[in-house]
Amino acid sequence: MKSMPRQLALLFLLFALFSSSCNIEGKDAPMLAGETTSGIELSDLMKTDNVIVINVWATWCGTCIREIPDLNKLVGDYEEDSTVSFIGLCDDNRDKMNAILEMHPFSYQQIPNAKKISSKLKTRMVKTYPQHIIIHQGKVMFENTDGGGDIYRLLKTRIQEVKMHASQ
Numbered sequence: 594m595k596s597m598p599r600q601l602a603l604l605f606l607l608f609a610l611f612s613s614s615c616n617i618e619g620k621d622a623p624m625l626a627g628e629t630t631s632g633i634e635l636s637d638l639m640k641t642d643n644v645i646v647i648n649v650w651a652t653w654c655g656t657c658i659r660e661i662p663d664l665n666k667l668v669g670d671y672e673e674d675s676t677v678s679f680i681g682l683c684d685d686n687r688d689k690m691n692a693i694l695e696m697h698p699f700s701y702q703q704i705p706n707a708k709k710i711s712s713k714l715k716t717r718m719v720k721t722y723p724q725h726i727i728i729h730q731g732k733v734m735f736e737n738t739d740g741g742g743d744i745y746r747l748l749k750t751r752i753q754e755v756k757m758h759a760s761q
Contacts, residue, residue, distance in 0.1 A: 668700035682707035
């Protein structure tokens with residue numbers, strides 16, 4: 594019985610270690626390079642004044658797939674606004690990605706095989722999906738990895754805050 598508190602303490606420590614995150618908001622964004630399936634070079638986009646909304650996802654991630662309709666709605670809200678760019682970093686290969694996108698069309702510009710790119714944005718010891726990041730003027734303005742809640746409202750609010758701050 595004496596080992597029970599020790600086991601609980603170890604379990605708590607492991608939970609804290611694996612669920613803790615490094616807050617990257619306000620820090621310099623890493624330089625990201627990769628080409629979308631439509632030919633947009635991410636490194637060029639990073640040099641613009643655009644608000645860049647990034648979704649890190651995987652084809653096997655149920656939460657990632659379930660939130661696609663909300664993310665498409667968000668893209669639709671900014672369809673006429675060329676200052677906001679939406680990039681999907683899919684950690685799976687092009688064939689797996691395309692198979693999912695045939696069933697679940699996704700309006701973000703997609704970069705397949707993006708593990709090397711997305712690993713630069715990892716904020717936890719264990720990579721979690723989905724991950725949402727907003728970058729503006731070389732800074733990480735927002736990061737979310739909980740995969741729950743109203744992602745549409747959360748991202749829309751954060752994009753508006755970044756745009757408002759940029760116009761001041």
